[in-house]
Amino acid sequence: MxxxxxxxxxxxxxxxxxxxxxxxxxxxxxxxxxxxxxxxxxxxxxxxxxxxxxxxxxxxxxxxxxxxxxxxxxxxxxxxxxxxxxxxxxxxxxxxxxxxxxxxxxxxxxxxxxxxxxxxxxxxxxxxxxxxxxxxxxxxxxxxxxxxxxxxxxxxxxxxxxxxxxxxxxxxxxxxxxxxxxxxxxxxxxxxxxxxxxxxxxxxxxxxxxxxxxxxxxxxxxxxxxxxxGGSDPFIVLDDANLSEIKKIISGARLFNAGQVCTSSKRFIVTEKNYEQMLAMLKEAFAAVKLGDPMLSTTTLAPLSSSKAKQNLAQQVRAAVENGATLAFGSLAQNKPAALFEPVILTNITKENPAFYQEFFGPVGQIYRVPDEAAAIRLANDSHYGLSGVVFGGSPEHATEVASQLETGSVFVNSFGGTLPELPFGGVKNxxxxxxxxxxxxxxxxxxxxxxxxxxxxxxxxxxxxxx
Structure with missing residues (x-):
């Protein structure tokens, strides 16, 4: 080594x-x-x-x-x-x-x-x-x-x-x-x-x-x-969620540290009412990033950790699309030099697609449309992972009830939490x-x-x- x-x-x-x-x-x-x-x-x-x-x-x-x-x-x-x-x-x-x-x-x-x-x-x-x-x-x-x-x-x-x-x-x-x-x-x-x-x-x-x-x-x-x-953390958006609050953090929730975070929101699970608006918000956030030199204050998206990591992630995205996922934003080509990786959004990922159960360790967002809250909870829990998660809802008390039904180590309600010294960190399942x-x-x-x-x-x- x-x-x-x-x-x-x-x-x-x-x-x-x-x-x-x-x-x-x-x-x-x-x-x-x-x-x-x-x-x-x-x-x-x-x-x-x-x-x-x-x-x-x-x-x-x-x-x-x-x-x-x-x-x-x-x-x-x-x-x-x-x-x-x-x-x-x-x-x-x-x-x-x-x-x-x-x-x-x-x-x-x-x-x-x-x-x-x-x-x-x-x-x-x-x-x-x-x-x-x-x-x-x-x-x-x-x-x-x-x-x-x-x-x-x-x-x-x-x-x-x-x-x-x-x-x-x-x-x-x-x-x-x-x-x-x-x-x-x-x-x-x-x-x-x-x-x-x-x-x-x-x-x-x-x-x-x-x-x-x-x-x-x-x-x-x-x-x-x-x-x-690691994890494939869900970000659940309920019918009564305040989308203006989500807009403040949607980019960082997925793209902080170039998306190379175990607790990044990798699966946006959105009820029917807000799906189209959430997809548009995610596209807008990804389109606004400035990919480049991480030492520059103007850069908002850094390269991946290595060219090998870029190659692996690009192959993972290609395989997802080959198995039926829709490339809703970004490019399969990834022609930027070295480890620079342009952000990607995937939709229409079915359970038959290997991507459904994989962790994407980089600037790749997945967004899922579900009919209701119960379906959102089922989808969130249908994962090999259980590290962290996010729930947004208009009623903090009800969103907390939803959070308590997730099979995961921690959940942040109406915020994207990250990590603090006093908060226990760890997961369940894989x-x-x-x-x-x-x-x-x-x-x-x-x-x-x-x-x-x-x-x-x-x-x-x-x-x-x-x-x-």
């Missing part, structure tokens, strides 16, 4: 990184294991100042860090700045709240004084993708740093510079040796790490195929795992399992240890809880 920084705008190879060998990996494991044994006896709050220092350094180097994302995976510079800001907020959130989240919980028990304490589990393996290079790391790193779990990172092969930059930040912040190591390694090496007895869990964000392989390896070795594997962020996210790799203390002499009549 070759780790290279390739500018998606020009296809220029900017830097190639050598892979780390077995000796380097072993050194990282040794240091992580030593630190874990120290950390498991240290108070959670003791790590907060260091995590705040990580946030301080990211803030001080915000533009330089953002530029790396723009050059390496094509993200618009303003969006890259936003990603850095989000990482800073996640770090500060856990530095402030982790000790409270992990404080002992007391339980009333007839057998004695009972409490559940939160302990670290050990070294974690992180396998992360390229679409949000810093954010994908931070949402695992920040909570688990506070828990006391050392981490090893295998990042995507096309964003080695971002992985390197993150590691430099945490080292400069004074994170203890062994707390975090960036590894340029193969998937075979990942499997070897998962199998290592010093490693207790693995967190992966990526494709279904990668998730299946990692989950299988984790299961075989009795290791905990969490998976976030979108994976486990949660990251918020209070639930910090508990994913925590040993909830129950301690029962008896203060009175043993009475044999209830020595085993009174059941014998």
């Amino acid at each position: 070759s780790y290279q920084t390739i500018n998606p705008l020009t296809d220029e190879v900017l830097k190639t990184y050598p892979n780390h060998d077995a000796a380097y990996v072993e050194q990282a494991l040794v240091k992580g294991d030593v630190l874990y044994k120290q950390w498991r006896n240290d108070p959670v709050a003791s790590r907060g100042p260091v995590l705040n220092k990580v946030a301080d350094l990211m803030a001080a180097q915000s533009d330089a860090l953002a530029k790396i994302l723009t050059v390496e995976m094509g993200k618009r510079f303003v969006e890259a700045q936003g990603e850095v800001a989000l990482c800073i907020s996640i770090a500060r959130y856990y530095a402030e709240h982790a000790a409270d989240f992990l404080k002992p919980e007391h339980i009333k028990s007839s057998i004695g004084t009972a409490q559940v304490i939160s302990r670290p589990t050990g070294i974690l393996m992180m396998v992360e993708p390229w679409n949000f290079p810093y954010y994908q790391i931070m949402r695992v790193f920040a909570p688990n740093f506070m828990v006391g779990n050392p981490m090893l990172l295998k990042h995507a092969s096309n964003c080695p510079m971002a992985a390197e930059a993150f590691e430099k930040i945490v080292i400069a912040a004074g994170v203890p040796e062994g707390a975090f190591a960036n590894l340029y390694i193969t998937y075979d090496q990942v499997n070897q790490i998962i199998a290592d007895k010093r490693v207790q869990g693995v967190a992966l964000t990526g494709s279904e195929r990668a998730g299946q392989l990692v989950a299988a390896e984790a299961g075989k070795n009795m290791k905990q795992s969490s998976l976030e594997l 979108s994976g399992y486990g949660r990251e962020l918020g209070r639930f996210g910090i508990e994913t790799f925590v040993n909830k240890e129950t301690i029962v203390t008896k203060h009175n002499p043993i009475n044999l009549d209830d020595a085993f809880g009174g059941f014998v």
Whole structure:
């Protein structure tokens, strides 16, 4: 596996990184294991100042860090700045709240004084993708740093510079040796790490195929795992929806980060009353984008992450049309240079079309016409995925009732939500399992240890809880 920084705008190879060998990996494991044994006896709050220092350094180097994302995976510079800001907020959130989240919980028990304490589990393996290079790391790193779990990172092969930059930040912040190591390694090496007895869990964000392989390896070795594997998120428009509100966000809902977002609204599901107007709005929004250099403030649609990603997406669109979908907007040709991809809208996608159950990871909008609300819910749930979703309706209360019927990890009513440090993130079905962020996210790799203390002499009549 070759780790290279390739500018998606020009296809220029900017830097190639050598892979780390077995000796380097072993050194990282040794240091992580030593630190874990120290950390498991240290108070959670003791790590907060260091995590705040990580946030301080990211803030001080915000533009330089953002530029790396723009050059390496094509993200618009303003969006890259936003990603850095989000990482800073996640770090500060856990530095402030982790000790409270992990404080002992007391339980009333007839057998004695009972409490559940939160302990670290050990070294974690992180396998992360390229679409949000810093954010994908931070949402695992920040909570688990506070828990006391050392981490090893295998990042995507096309964003080695971002992985390197993150590691430099945490080292400069004074994170203890062994707390975090960036590894340029193969998937075979990942499997070897998962199998290592010093490693207790693995967190992966990526494709279904990668998730299946990692989950299988984790299961075989009795290791905990969490998976976030993408989505084909519905955007439901009910009869009484305020279309002027939708118009404000319809472009960003699908085209933010060039559409390379797991929680992008990929399937617009619209009741008969509003279908034609929604289709016209989507066409207008797609026609207004300015495709080009992601460093320029005038650009509103950046290139895809790589020319390979462009080729794959173009083939996916062609296959959808060949199987009966209507190309309602855009071109099959995609003649722009390098990884630049012009937006496309597909309609009339039937269940017999392979596109119906696929995730389109790029600026491709699908719009479906349904007769009523019940049909919208059925269509939204007729998916292999269940990561996120959006419901727009005139009555927030009724739209919330509709949202509660969706088979998904989260739903945003009358807004396009995105992500915030306090909101749990994760999915169901082929979108994976486990949660990251918020209070639930910090508990994913925590040993909830129950301690029962008896203060009175043993009475044999209830020595085993009174059941014998």
